[in-house]
Amino acid sequence: MSDATQDAPAHPGTTQTGKTAWTKFLTATEIDTRLIGMVAALLIIWTGFHLYGVIVNDFGAFLTPRNLWNLSVQTSSIGIMACGMVLVIITRHIDLSVGSILGFCAIIMGTVQVNILPQFLGLGHPAIWIITVLVGIAMGACIGAFQGALIAYGAIPAFIVTLGGLLVWRGSAFLVARGETISPVDETFSLLGGGPYGAIGATGSWIVGLIACAAVVLLVLNGRRQRTKFRFPQHPVWADTFIAVVGCAVAIGAVLLVNSYPWPRGIVRRYTQAEGIEIPEGGLFISHGFAIPVLILLAVGIVMTVLLRRTRFGRYVFAIGGNPEAAALAGINTQWMTVKIFAIMGGLAGLSAVVASARLNSATNALGTLDELYVIAAAVIGGTSLAGGVGTVFGAILGALVMQSLQSGMVLIGFDAGMQQVVVGSVLVLAVFLDILYRRNSK
Template sequence: MSMADITQANQTQGTQTSRARKANENLVKRFFRATEIDTRLLGMVGALIIIWLGFQVMTGGLFLTPRNLWNLTVQTSSVAVMATGMVLVIVTRNIDLSVGSVLGFCGMIMGVLQAQVLPQYLGLGHPAIWAITLACGIAVGAAIGALHGSIIAFLNVPSFIVTLGGLLVWRGATWFVTSGQTVAPMDTTFRLMGGGTQGSIGATASWVVGVLACIAIIGAVLNSRRQRKRFGFPLRPVWAEYFLTILGCALVLGAVSVANHYYWPINIARRYADANSIAWPDGGLQIPHGIAVPVLVAIVVGIVMTFIATRLRFGRYVFALGGNPEAAELAGIKTRWVTVKIFMLMGVLCAIAAAISTARLNAATNAQGELDELYTIAAAVIGGTSLAGGVGTIAGAMIGALVMQSLQSGMVLLGIDTPFQRIVVGVVLVTAVWLDTVYRARAK
């Protein structure tokens, strides 16, 4: 028998074995194989649904209301933004304990700029104040991240020590900026990044965003199928493509509908009607909030970070560095500069989160961002990022942030004291790491 015949026989046998294996699979396994849904991500979504339903019962129907869900997404935004960067940090087997302090420092810098410094030169309410403030805050965050990354990469100081020092240094520096004083109020346009009645885009714009998101989902599914055909990769069944498309669009439109069912408070709506000479109807004026601006910011950050992690060469370098640092260096990857860039990116995300937090509070305080490092790390780990490095997803981290905030929000509605809330967060974090360890052991 010739070598070609042997190869053909092996291929035929392999195809028959694959078909036999698929035939023996149950419906659930076939479904997950066809749709290629990440089971770990699905597990987090399942846990989130259980948490929501549990709090809905325990709070007597207060949890799953448009008002609470809208506030929940706004409260999640700043931590979700930082969690997207923490994924890349942890993937490379590092850690960043300074994110809360960096957030506080950047927030104080931006507060002083817009409340004290820029009005002296540009005048109060100048339209450029918010843009200059945000740009300066991002520059400060990037500089801090570059400093941390350089010490870690070129001086070989462990990231745990460097960022632990950063946690203390930048928290102290925040106090020295204003000698402990709170800075308020913030610029009117800047405050839009914090949400609220004015910091939302309204019903019509929300539906437009929802429709555009659905078009993007359809385009992504079609493009994925086209790329698979182009490179000869296995195609998902047509029914699976339809299922994923319909599911994605349903989730997007459902979220928009919930946001549009949360209306302005009656007093604010009445003032708005009086200011615009709108007759007050008998049933009251119902003005939908729509999607909050900080939520849009977090979604855009998540999309950009997913693109960086999955589509750019830098993202491949990050996961290569986390999977095997020695092999990555031998392959010619400049691992030290990759580390510096990761921490710079983390600093930029801290500054964006600081803008959201400061705008939402309408003030810059010394306590801003305290314990956010705990929630950010917990969000990334709960979202499936392995502390052993090399594994993690941006979407998972953002869902992890939503899980953490859901726990906090539910416990607040139940009137549970803050110390016990922290106990629950600590237990959840340890449990998530344990589950990750079990999952990795079974995957081997």
């Protein structure tokens, strides 16, 4: 299960004497040291790129609302897929084809919404984006299920099936569109990719932030209630308070951040002209607020976390990863589980294709190239063990944020493409090595 809950004292207050304040803090709050490491790495990367900008370019561009907002949008596509990759890797498989599935789904969706649906529904029909999104996700899920079936029932290693898929779906994307770029996409559809109109504004963001705060507080209180009900050892009040305060602070901080990034002046001018509003003296400040793709990622993260931690399906994912034979002997249909897991992975790649092609406002057959590496790296950096049986969705999303921060940070300070690849590749290997060291020491 979670490796965050080690050494929970059987009798609170009796075992703490020999421990330092730090371990006491970790034990009481049940915070994973790996999580702290990841947050620290993120802060180092962020301040590092910012200071580099300040020193070398006389302008720190990284820690600005604009860049961080863009970073959140860029993270979405990788983050959505990383949530699915966690399931795949926990069950000791791998999926190398997600980038290509993304490209193929994007092309199919482009064809559907640009070439097919307008003929029947008329251009700009409100149902177009809905049908397109459903087709994209369903297409991804079917591809995933097909690959999963080959792995489960054909007993072909996942590495080979998805390596084949990497080529097959990329090639298919090219064949379907004959290598052409399909654009522009449906107007409503393009909002799913972010941009000034594809964000929910200041008020909406505050609502999301306050709901998040309420959810954090409710979760903490519910945890305490359950522990009392079953007479399990209770957490110290200060520890639960700390968790609640940090959770709310992160939510409110995020709202303040995205609300402090205003629409560009040109967009404001066009918007006010269209709406017939006077621009007041000194300009009009319209906040972006949370981008829609970020909210999609958030929703996927919550749904996948509940799926993994609170349903039988999720329990079986961990059981298969921990001991496939034991899972089968416990009556779990491990082959059918594999098909379902890969179908979910494919469906999420389809959803990622929605975000990626909407953001680009077009579908190209090269969309998602090399994404599989970022997605796998995100999952692994986020604590998903390649040996199977261990991983969290939340960690994978943080991992995606780390990967994307590296990537866009290097673009900001002007590293060329070759250097970026060198760094990303090295970080992946380093992350796995640190993971191995961490596990060796925690045993």
